[in-house]
Amino acid sequence: MTDTTQAAALAAERTSADTVAARLKRRHAAERRFRAVGLGAVLFALGFLGILLTTILGNGMSAFLSTYVKVEASFDPALLGIEGAPTAETIAAADYRAVIRQGLARAFPEAQSRTEQRQLMGLVSSGAEADLRSMLRDDPALLGQTREVWLLANDDIDMAVKGHAPRQAGVPGSRLSENQLRWLSALEARDAVKTRFNTILWTSGDSRQPELAGLWGAIVGSVFSLTITLLVSFPLGVATAVYLEEFAPKNRWTDLIEVNINNLAAVPSVVFGLLGLAVFLNAFGMPRSAPLVGGLVLALICLPTIIIAARAAMKAVPPSIREAAAGLGASRLQVVVDHVLPLSMPGILTGTILGMAHALGETAPLLMIGMVAFIVDIPATPLDPAAVLPVQVYLWADSPERAFVERTSAAIMVLLLFLAAMNLVAILLRKKFERKW
Missing domain, CATH: 1.10.3720.10 (MetI-like)
Structure with a gap:
């Protein structure tokens, strides 16, 4: 009788220990699953954050560089429309677009038609005139001289040089003509194209022209x-x-x-x-x-x-x-x-x-x-x-x-x-x- 009672007690203890062990096993498994889910959620969020930052950096790092084109600028008083001694008013009102047009025409004399000349002027930014005006205002002794100057390129040229736009005319995403692409390649062959730090981004306000827009x-x-x-x-x-x-x-x-x-x-x-x-x-x-x-x-x-x-x-x-x-x-x-x-x-x-x-x-x-x-x-x-x-x-x-x-x-x-x-x-x-x- 006593042996039977002891055997039953031992069996109950083993059953209870097995039940507790099973419950602990399930609890530990649930804790591991919960930790795995939490870790997965963190990694999932970090992955999306990494994609976001990578996209922003990949698209934005090139904005800190600007493309410039070397042009031979002739500060001829007749070309500028300045008569007599230069003054602040005449320097401000001078025709700097004519200087740019003549410099580009010297580099590419084959551009004869009005369409080609318009495309040729599209190589440089409209803000290049302001750069020439600032140069002559700061140094009036440039009047009558010819200098090689670096002018800010148009945004389409800038995108092509940086590799953000295809360098093939007529394909989706390309806004350059065959002539402009050919002239760009010729300028690169002459080392007349370079990129440098974009100071405009940090010194200017907003603009309709992307290359002139600043923060x-x-x-x-x-x-x-x-x-x-x-x-x-x-x-x-x-x-x-x-x-x-x-x-x-x-x-x-x-x-x-x-x-x-x-x-x-x-x-x-x-x-x-x-x-x-x-x-x-x-x-x-x-x-x-x-x-x-x-x-x-x-x-x-x-x-x-x-x-x-x-x-x-x-x-x-x-x-x-x-x-x-x-x-x-x-x-x-x-x-x-x-x-x-x-x-x-x-x-x-x-x-x-x-x-x-x-x-x-x-x-x-x-x-x-x-x-x-x-x-x-x-x-x-x-x-x-x-x-x-x-x-x-x-x-x-x-x-x-x-x-x-x-x-x-x-x-x-x-x-x-x-x-x-x-x-x-x-x-x-x-x-x-x-x-x-």
Whole structure:
């Protein structure tokens, strides 16, 4: 009887151990599957990110180079239409197109018909005239001399030299004639074609001609807009967070305010653009397409983020700090100003920079207030019409020319660089000033 009971107990123990082992095996298998799925999701996302960055880099790196063509330019006063001693007015009004036409005609005298001459002039950019004007204005002694000068090539020539367009007439994607392709090959054989760093991209505003389009106007507009955003949103956001966290009574009204602030952080940004259109432009009559209005709209977007981050940073300050300061006779305002704010400032600054980085990439609200206009001039003040980097990307992406594809990718690279720099600053501030309690 005893042996039978012991055998049954041993069998039950073995069954229980087998059941536990089976359950552990299934649990470990489920954990491995879950980790595999998580790792696969991460690798999948990294793969798409790699494809995106590779595409942007592949399309945009060539935008940092420009193609130039060497032409023999004769600064003949008769050809330029300058009579007598040159003055600033006569130099500005001179016919530099005739100089370019004559230089190209000397290089390719076989181009006789009007069609061929028009195609020949298509080798260089329309901005080449401005380059010659600047040369003669800076050095009037060039008048009457003949020099070999490097002139900016047309965007179609630029795409062909960089390999982005086929060098065969009549095929899809080619915008060059057989004559232009032949002349381009002849110039390359004479070492009269070269690429060099594209300074125009960093010194000019927008242009209808891709080879003359630059980012400087959009960069200045972004700096103006973000400066106004910071000046408006940071003090208002911090002051609101201090009041709600340290001074406001806990009742249904403050609860309603907190819920609305949290909801505003999730409102689509285009709604803020509609608000800016209705209030800042229509009601207050502020200038359209100006960084001032753009900065105010972006400040509305940043405010909820700054308030939430500031409140979280102040909540992280231990109550013992407040109690110790109050015990030494500090007023409530002194406790906040002298102790709570300095200790929570790293978190506040981190939240502010992240909010500003979010504002830098916004496009929809700025389109609503008219910052989608074609702006050539560089803005001098926040009241001047301007574009910003994300809107510039939007404008160039809508252009049909192939050369604007590389300009668009280059603008995205610059925008990502700014965003990465701002996030890096936020991380460094958090690491430098972070305290553990």
